[in-house]
Amino acid sequence: MKLNFDRISGLLPTLGPVERHSLSPKGKTPIFTLAEINESFIPPEFSMVSKETPPDDMPQFVLLSAPAATGKSEIARQLSAKTGNPLWDLSKFNLGHNIFTGSLVQHFGFDTIAEFMGRLGDGRVSLILDAADEALVRSGINNYAAAMEDLIGLVKSQSVDVPTAVILGRPDSMQTTSELLKSHGAHYEHYHVNFFDEPMSRAFVQAKATLGQHSVLPEMSDFMTRFFEETKLSFGVTRWEEIDDFLGYAPVLDALARFYIEIDTNPLAYLNETLKDGGNHRTWGLLWDIVERILARETNKFSRSFADSDEEKYAYGEKCYSISNQIRMLVSPNPAEADLDFPETSIPQWEEDVRVQMQQQFSDHPFLSLDPNRDAQSSLQRICNVAFRDYIMVRAVLSNHDETMYEVLIETSTQEFTHSPLFAKFLFVAPTDSKRISEDVLPLLMDSHFSSQFSRTSPLSISQESHFGASDDLAFTHSDSIFVAYMDLADGGLASTTSELQFEGLASGSFQLRSGASNCFIFLLDYTISFGIGRMDFVLGPRTTIFCKSIEADASEIRIIADTPFSNFLRTQRISGSTRAVRAPLANSFAIFGTRSAYPWHDYIIEPRQAGSTLSGWVDPEAAVGLRGFVLWANRYASSAGQPSRYRAQQIDHLLARRRVSERVVSFLIDKGYMSKQGSLYTITFPCNVRSILQVDSSDDTYQQLIRELSAYSL
Structure with missing residues (x-):
């Protein structure tokens, strides 16, 4: 179901000039903004994500989700401008108990708050709440949940004529918001902002x-x-x-x-x-x-x-x-x-x-914003659009000028910085004289890739060079400290345009994930991976596999996002840190093996050998990683003869001799007839789409069967 901008704005009451004036602050602390019409605004369309509203009732809340840098705040401003309803930027507030009722009292004062609450209760005004994701990250999930409970308390009836509030944020934040609303019996409709046609x-x-x-x-x-x-x-x-x-x-x-x-x-x-x-x-x-x-x-x-x-x-x-x-x-x-x-x-x-x-x-540079207050902003906030900003960031981190690089790394490390997928894409295509990139750039690459978590972007792999070289039992070994990042920029098949970056090894022995990890494969068996240092909130998933020595989880809360059963795996020897809660929408959305960690992780620990026969949707991660590693290596040596399923045999045999790829995987493929040698070339075909192998897509039944066969195979 698709809606245009007019349909969304039509859900809200329309305020006239007198009613808009009544929203002016009368207390000590103003919280509302009344936006103006932007004549150049191109309104997007919206698609239904989920709905918890009886057929004949209006939703009490409308959730609007969109990826990074797609103009969520401009949508919020134009909703406010068109309907006259007040715009509330949540990123400027520390959320918690009574945040909405208390802030409204601060805005209107004790003399006029009752009048506004009456109008809100009977549907004569709605709140437009922007930047919910920034507020969640800033305040933490517990405080955010308390704030949503306070907001729900403003709804006096389960049947209302208009929504009490429109809430805007990233997809993961809106998914969490919908779960909180549902747990309190509140009625809502969740729409995703579509990309432009x-x-x-x-x-x-x-x-x-x-x-x-x-x-x-x-x-x-x-x-x-x-x-x-x-x-x-x-x-x-x-x-x-x-x-x-x-x-x-x-x-x-x-x-x-x-x-x-x-x-x-x-x-x-x-x-x-x-x-x-x-x-x-x-x-x-x-x-x-x-x-x-x-x-x-x-x-x-x-x-x-x-x-x-x-x-x-x-x-x-x-x-x-x-x-x-x-x-x-x-x-x-x-x-x-x-x-x-x-x-x-x-x-x-x-x-x-x-x-x-x-x-x-x-002073008139075309990359600079026309905002008259730009001089008061940080350097990257002065840039007029995200494509220019992320291009600048890549040029800076690839430069031989440390001051420029670290200016970018410092500014992008804050919770307030909004990442976009463009940085990761630009980093892979940028020309560079340097053979290896500073290890300090890796967290920025991960944050950029994480911002595309609900789009169709290809998976990102981070590994030590030798970690795609598996032993016969599919266990991984270590040989050096070169880090390699892979991404298929064309999102294609086995012989498509996989790009590679090399990073200096991590001298600290620790790899930081700041905001979250999604659609990625991380294989750092000799390293500690930290989750959300200094953050209240950390998101894991969807489609994330991590193999590492240990995990230091310091975010207060960890949210698991999954789009298929068992799409998130952790294999580690130890999990420690100060994380107080792990929240997963379904018990089978997350699995941990290789450790016997205590609360709050113990509910997700699984014995892999038993899982395949008892758990629907289970994909043996070791078999999946071994096969995926072979595909990534083989992709380097595709025949130039224009036949995407044919590969140079000398290089493939060399990989096998050096144990860069698993002998067990290769023997399995040959025995099953998926791989055969013809002169100087190997022909490799699979019964499933190669994209399913690269993305460990457990929703592909043919791929699941292939992994089950590989998991059971022995030399």
């Missing part, structure tokens, strides 16, 4: 491109068509719905619009020229190139202005206002004092002039 995406790009009186070239429609079609081709899909989480993702479209505005040449001609050679210019690489092209234009624009027709001076200005120096200024808390690299010159006046002119041009 193609007409909406076109309208979004055009609206962004025409802001500030910019003119639109006649080729804009053809430009977007070319970009959209090329992207679908690169992802191997034909329908928009199969790739709307990229093409319909607001930050991607925002970057596309900004590129269209800023480029000096005809955008369509540039796009066509760029796409000629394919390869790294496809999809994410193309978006990277589009963003970088804007910075290169800034360098060229500055050099021309500074040079005044002097070629030598032009070259000097080009080196001064280089992309790397622009990145340092964008990242620095004080751009005027950023540590920049300047080339030597025999003309002192040039060095003096160039600094002044660079500051003048930087």
